[in-house]
Amino acid sequence: MKILVAGSCLSALIAKELGKRKHQLLDALHHVRLDAYMWYLSGEMPVGATEKQLLIIEEKAGEACVSPKKKELLAARLKNQTEKKLSNFTSLLKNADWLILDNHYDLSLPLHRIYADEKYCFLNVGEQAIAGESVGFFDLSHAAEIYAKLVYWIRLKNPQIKIIYINYPVSAWEKLRVDNYRLSRAQELKRIFEDAESQIPGLKVVPFIDVPDERLDLEKGVHYFDAEFYDLLADVVEFLANNDDFSFLCGHGNLGFHDLKKMISSSHGGENNHVNSTRVSELSHPYSNMPRRQYWKPSVAEPYPLVITDLYRKKFTISVQDAIATCGSCFAQHIGKRLRNGGYRYLDQEPAPKELGAEKAKALGYGLYSARYGNVYTSRQLVQLFQRAFDRLHFDEVWQNFQGRYIDPFRPNLCGEGEATAEVVLEAQRQHLKQVRRMFETLDVFVFTMGLTETWIHRDTSAVYPICPGVTAGCFDPNRYAFVNLDYATILDEMETFLAALKEVNSTAKVLLTVSPVPLTATAENRHVLLSTIASKSILRAVADRLYQSHKHVDYFPSYDIIMSPPYRGMFFKNNLRSIHEEGVDYVMSHFFDQHCLHEAEATSAIEQSTVPACTACGAAENAEEDGEAFCDEAFLELERQLDAS
Structure with missing residues (x-):
């Protein structure tokens, strides 16, 4: 399958694992908050900068005496938000089979409006490395609406694309920190998804996962994990992309690493196949486990109206010669x-x-x-x-x-x-x-x-x-x-x-x-x-x-x-x-x-x-x-x- 990823390095590392399974990574959009990409697609707010404007911003960073490390990080983030990069990435949506998104930056980093010249403002994700105006953190109170709009604009480019949304995992180390702003926002977003996940048709959500300390790669940092964990997330992504019914992943609160591994194994017909046995017991009448679009509440009453999908399936093809x-x-x-x-x-x-x-x-x-x-x-x-x-x-x-x-x-x-x-x-x-x-x-x-x-x-x-x-x-x-x-x-x-x-x-x-x-x-x-x-x-x-x-x-x-x-x-x-x-x-x-x-x-x-x-x-x-x-x-x-x- 052809894959695009957007968000933080988490999505890219999962895509790397998928690449080992013969999937093809078309492009990656790093250091991008998902609301900012939605604004780019919809034109609601200027996001991308030209190469010339990028040089102006980098010069300002140098004049501000930013440390070399921060300057390098800023340059990496800016290069992923140029008009050229955003345009190229967006053009590939029509060719992609899967789009993998993660919410790391939605949870943890603010946006800043940086002026490249008098007329143009540019949104940068991350710490305020140079003088600019804070736009603030991702607005969790409107998360369902923002993600619904994002799905809508993406599906205008490619109605068949599978969109997998990954909640950035929570490590045991993070839970010990009393001042962890990201964790508190993760819990708030979790409650929002429990109430409103069905409002975003077309978005397949990986639930929050509790990660034991042994799965951390501390040499890289507290937000990096070992190869086994990325391999498990690649399993989850493949399962979600290939199955319409993934309700067994929901309703459990935070999923433990080992519990998730058992669930995915069971879904593929493993020895402890409690998921499949549950499914058999539920098939007691014709309305059991029908596709989502055949139920009123999840497909009509709950979604944002303009992202209701699957209303029309063609009976025949209309070709270019017709x-x-x-x-x-x-x-x-x-x-x-x-x-x-x-x-x-x-x-x-x-x-x-x-x-x-x-x-x-x-x-x-x-x-x-x-x-x-x-x-x-x-x-x-x-x-x-x-x-x-x-x-x-x-x-x-x-x-x-x-x-x-x-x-x-x-x-x-x-x-x-x-x-x-x-x-x-x-x-x-x-x-x-x-x-x-x-x-x-x-x-x-x-x-x-x-x-x-x-x-x-x-x-x-x-x-x-x-x-x-x-x-x-x-x-x-x-x-x-x-x-x-x-x-x-x-x-x-x-x-x-x-x-x-x-x-x-x-x-x-x-x-x-x-x-x-x-x-x-x-x-x-x-x-x-x-x-x-x-x-x-x-x-x-x-x-x-x-x-x-x-x-x-x-x-x-x-x-x-x-x-x-x-x-x-x-x-x-x-x-x-x-x-x-x-x-x-x-x-x-x-x-x-x-x-x-x-x-x-x-x-x-x-x-x-x-x-x-x-x-x-x-x-x-x-x-x-x-x-x-x-x-x-x-x-x-x-x-x-x-x-x-x-």
Whole structure:
């Protein structure tokens, strides 16, 4: 396995033992407090210095007449905290299998802010060798939050990395010291972990170990141990990295050296296998010893929300060659935008004419999806779009806007000022549907975001529309148009119809379903809009789950589940409680990219070699969305209400 270590020499010495077992040490970040590395990853505070600034600091140390030994120690610590060193170490996270951390400096040493020049401050771990400003010791009262953030930023670089956190061992010699600040802080941190260890998913913790004096290497110092002890810690690290269930290590208080050795031996099937016999006796029902993610308390209620992991596991791989098309409700626009920016091969069958400006292109529906069909909110709309594209369904209907010009009723808000004749609209429809057909025939992955159950249909032709006639165009006639609220059985049947039809024209196509977390703007049901929202989304989520369970080529990505679930407490919504913050979408998509992650070289290659039409309206999606809003037909319902009220 490829290993990185950070903290004190303890981690490095364990890695040295692991190296004897054919593991590969990629790099070591010595003399670094873990909160400082978290600040570096998150950008919360300046940590690294340039080589030039390092020279300035070393010159200051010389001017301060620091002893040669302290000067040498300071130089060693500074070199591990340069921008170059931190950057190189961080870049290796994506290649590492294991990351070993230890808390020696978190327990024992303060940070100092040292000014390399008038504008730049640099954090140094250790004694204040030169003039600087004390930042203080690691804040134990926020230890769980700090470590949770650290895990979050590390996992953004490498979602699969195993992170092993080592509590620096306590020796018998240390216990005899009445003024031992490190030991008192170790006891406090121990209590915090006993209460909050489960709040840090993804962090595998080695408990505090009592070390007998015979295991000390006093020639090096009281914080160094003999080879047998490092060998045992290497055993523990290997066990934690390779096993999800390590609960037998917990709940014992401080572990003695010999007790720990017996436990690890038993876990590997030793003669005194009390651990395995305990496990057998506990397997009395299906809920015994399930993976952590299958229990609510440790995986949902206790963790810091933004470090909840393992919410999505891909059913199939999306490769660099796969052409991806998006369709659905307005939330799907956010997904498409991030797929484009992530280097994926994103289909755009109807690129915007070059002469159109970004804002105009977006208003006409360019770049919103893989073709200019606008928002497709319901299963019935999707089936209708597919059937029209393959000449299985025909409508000659056109609407007139409030200025008397003709528009397309199936994308009424993408027609600009409208056309002078109905024939121009119908011809544009035919050209558009040719491109939709081409999209379905050539895509590799179809991403569909299910948005609504409520819709409006034509009583005679059964045509379905993205918005109620008369809101932005057309004229509402209750004898011609009817409200329909699709139920579970109907939606499931329509989605099965679509999947079967897609397979006929594209036998290898894969489908990724999502449910939009955006609530209804208004409901035509005679009940509170909140109740209609919950009913609608629940039905769609149930259909999506059924399709996921029934088809190998259908995956489900939990965008709705993440945004709406209790641990997130509505944090991703804007003040209107409908629109989703860009940061919320980024967080949702981080779970997607954790599973479908293109390496940088692959993403660049995909962009350079792609023969898929480029998305020429990407600028529109970026520039015209000043507040991150997606284009939604539904928004016109709220505008209509405001106009009526005025």
